[in-house]
Amino acid sequence: MASQASISATELDQLVLASIEAKSNSYSPYSKFRVGCALLTFQDRVIVQGCNVENASYGLTICAERCAIFKAVSQGYRKFAAVAISSDLETGFAYPCGACRQVLNEFGDMEVILVKDKTSIKSTRLANLLPHAFGPSDLEEAKRS
Amino acid sequence: MASQASISATELDQLVLASIEAKSNSYSPYSKFRVGCALLTFQDRVIVQGCNVENASYGLTICAERCAIFKAVSQGYRKFAAVAISSDLETGFAYPCGACRQVLNEFGDMEVILVKDKTSIKSTRLANLLPHAFGPSDLEEAKRS
Amino acid sequence: MASQASISATELDQLVLASIEAKSNSYSPYSKFRVGCALLTFQDRVIVQGCNVENASYGLTICAERCAIFKAVSQGYRKFAAVAISSDLETGFAYPCGACRQVLNEFGDMEVILVKDKTSIKSTRLANLLPHAFGPSDLEEAKRS
Amino acid sequence: MASQASISATELDQLVLASIEAKSNSYSPYSKFRVGCALLTFQDRVIVQGCNVENASYGLTICAERCAIFKAVSQGYRKFAAVAISSDLETGFAYPCGACRQVLNEFGDMEVILVKDKTSIKSTRLANLLPHAFGPSDLEEAKRS
Ligand SMILES: [Zn+2]
Ligand SMILES: [Zn+2]
Ligand SMILES: [Zn+2]
Ligand SMILES: [Zn+2]
Numbered sequence: 001m002a003s004q005a006s007i008s009a010t011e012l013d014q015l016v017l018a019s020i021e022a023k024s025n026s027y028s029p030y031s032k033f034r035v036g037c038a039l040l041t042f043q044d045r046v047i048v049q050g051c052n053v054e055n056a057s058y059g060l061t062i063c064a065e066r067c068a069i070f071k072a073v074s075q076g077y078r079k080f081a082a083v084a085i086s087s088d089l090e091t092g093f094a095y096p097c098g099a100c101r102q103v104l105n106e107f108g109d110m111e112v113i114l115v116k117d118k119t120s121i122k123s124t125r126l127a128n129l130l131p132h133a134f135g136p137s138d139l140e141e142a143k144r145s
Numbered sequence: 146m147a148s149q150a151s152i153s154a155t156e157l158d159q160l161v162l163a164s165i166e167a168k169s170n171s172y173s174p175y176s177k178f179r180v181g182c183a184l185l186t187f188q189d190r191v192i193v194q195g196c197n198v199e200n201a202s203y204g205l206t207i208c209a210e211r212c213a214i215f216k217a218v219s220q221g222y223r224k225f226a227a228v229a230i231s232s233d234l235e236t237g238f239a240y241p242c243g244a245c246r247q248v249l250n251e252f253g254d255m256e257v258i259l260v261k262d263k264t265s266i267k268s269t270r271l272a273n274l275l276p277h278a279f280g281p282s283d284l285e286e287a288k289r290s
Numbered sequence: 291m292a293s294q295a296s297i298s299a300t301e302l303d304q305l306v307l308a309s310i311e312a313k314s315n316s317y318s319p320y321s322k323f324r325v326g327c328a329l330l331t332f333q334d335r336v337i338v339q340g341c342n343v344e345n346a347s348y349g350l351t352i353c354a355e356r357c358a359i360f361k362a363v364s365q366g367y368r369k370f371a372a373v374a375i376s377s378d379l380e381t382g383f384a385y386p387c388g389a390c391r392q393v394l395n396e397f398g399d400m401e402v403i404l405v406k407d408k409t410s411i412k413s414t415r416l417a418n419l420l421p422h423a424f425g426p427s428d429l430e431e432a433k434r435s
Numbered sequence: 436m437a438s439q440a441s442i443s444a445t446e447l448d449q450l451v452l453a454s455i456e457a458k459s460n461s462y463s464p465y466s467k468f469r470v471g472c473a474l475l476t477f478q479d480r481v482i483v484q485g486c487n488v489e490n491a492s493y494g495l496t497i498c499a500e501r502c503a504i505f506k507a508v509s510q511g512y513r514k515f516a517a518v519a520i521s522s523d524l525e526t527g528f529a530y531p532c533g534a535c536r537q538v539l540n541e542f543g544d545m546e547v548i549l550v551k552d553k554t555s556i557k558s559t560r561l562a563n564l565l566p567h568a569f570g571p572s573d574l575e576e577a578k579r580s
Contacts, residue, residue, distance in 0.1 A: 025510065030321070030348070031284070031320070050509050051508070051509050053504070055538055056387075056574050057353065057388070058320070058344060058349075059348075059353060060349070060388075061351075066497070066505075067509050069488070071505065074457070074485050074486050092283070097279045098243035098247030098278070099244040102243030102495055103490055106490050131274060132274060133243070134240050134491060136491045138234060138237070139465065174426070175429065176465070195364050196363070198359070198360050200393055201424060201426045201532075202533070202534060203493045204532075204534060205389055205494070205532070205533075205534055213364070215340070215343050216364060219341050242491075243492070243495075244495055245492075281319070284320065379573060384569060387533075388568070389534040392534055414567075424530050424532045429468065
């Protein structure tokens with residue numbers, strides 16, 4: 001049972017704090033909107049932190065969530081238990097953008113934890129945020145067809 | 146009543162055909178996976194067609210849906226009634242990727258029509274495909290805070 | 291002779307004006323930085339206009355140059371004589387970002403015209419702006435190797 | 436004298452090897468084209484490795500160079516001495532795509548080392564690969580104007 005309990009209470013606490021801390025390296029001179037992210041790998045239970053990195057050509061900006069996942073993949077991880085996301089938004093929770101949902105989804109479902117502050121968090125699953133995802137299996141189908 | 150009936154039966158037929166036709170201009174030498182899209186503007190009821198345009202640097206590839214919406218915006222449109230999507234996928238429906246959901250969502254909700262072939266289609270709303278979207282209002286909140 | 295004279299004086303005038311006009315449809319609520327682009331197709335000598343289209347998730351923003359080329363490809367064009375670029379920058383010329391240079395380069399070399407205002411323009415070739423480009427032929431090599 | 440000698444011979448050797456090693460974590464199921472990157476930070480002289488990470492929606496793919504720089508920024512680095520790039524290309528050197536040139540350029544000029552194999556390398560400066568770059572200063576001009 002408890003099949004949804006993908007992370008422990010201690011891991012949750014650590015992830016939340018790590019996502020808040022990750023904001024400190026945000027490079028966001030254009031939006032002035034700092035975002036931090038902490039990703040928990042499935043194997044090894046390592047926390048990988050990411051932040052948003054903006055660009056003068058706005059379109060080459062990367063979000064904190066994608067920063068974290070690219071970093072984790074470059075360290076050899078391809079399966080994730082959870083991701084926590086923190087931002088400077090004070091009035092609500094900053095959900096991941098569609099591009100980040102798509103990139104996270106490439107590596108399967110995971111828990112998504114939205115952090116307003118240490119004591120105010122919300123939790124959902126990636127599959128709920130990207131229903132009917134277009135994923136790796138669709139391309140395999142295309143090649144077979 | 147009929148509040149969801151954002152498009153007429155004739156418009157639906159035209160959109161479906163236009164999305165299939167749009168595949169013919171697809172530039173997809175790398176994936177060999179053609180996608181076509183037809184967007185119906187809210188004002189003027191104009192159909193704008195798009196296709197996927199790939200790039201040797203995979204990451205600069207654009208999907209058919211974004212191609213269509215960028216084109217429509219460049220023609221002065223910013224509100225849309227519906228979008229139809231066709232692909233070479235034979236075994237199922239190709240749902241839009243997360244990036245396209247995000248870019249469409251910038252301009253509000255709309256009907257999303259998934260086309261397998263002329264006689265096999267499926268319909269949903271963009272809001273169902275991108276729940277809890279991060280959108281323009283979130284950035285306004287950030288600036289106020 | 292005159293091998294570089296890829297466009298006529300009349301075409302140049304039309305392109306410059308079209309790139310300035312194209313700014314009027316720019317959707318740039320975040321940067322407040324409007325950019326317009328006009329692309330001249332090689333066949334048919336058609337002018338295709340594009341503008342920048344921004345997104346709340348900065349990274350999904352598209353530049354005017356890519357907007358124009360995606361639009362042109364969706365209309366069946368794959369070879370271009372020239373591209374003109376206009377912006378709200380008053381103190382200099384806005385050169386295309388690296389992503390746009392890469393996407394334009396997918397379809398071969400072309401003239402690049404930078405427009406400050408109707409009477410102040412500068413001209414160069416795409417190949418000068420993206421030396422040693424990574425292009426379609428590199429991927430073919432990779433497949434052969 | 437030696438003003439261009441931004442890195443030592445030992446650093447060069449380490450960077451070249453690190454870029455080759457970085458390919459091993461490449462996630463490239465679609466292109467089958469592995470790329471590895473090693474970035475040398477200006478302060479601390481730390482080597483940060485990156486690899487390409489592809490996505491079923493081709494357009495959300497990231498290159499090895501951007502993977503490395505996002506990772507380095509998330510670790511607090513914003514100035515770089517050099518970047519080395521390795522790929523599976525056997526017949527030549529894989530130069531960075533325009534998007535990567537643009538993202539690297541956000542953090543200033545640096546040495547770019549192209550690696551075919553341990554004993555066959557080529558070196559240039561980022562500024563040579565992205566002449567007339569559109570960078571942070573252009574946006575500042577726009578805001579002043
Ligand atoms: Zn995002
Ligand atoms: Zn898409
Ligand atoms: Zn650009
Ligand atoms: Zn690249």
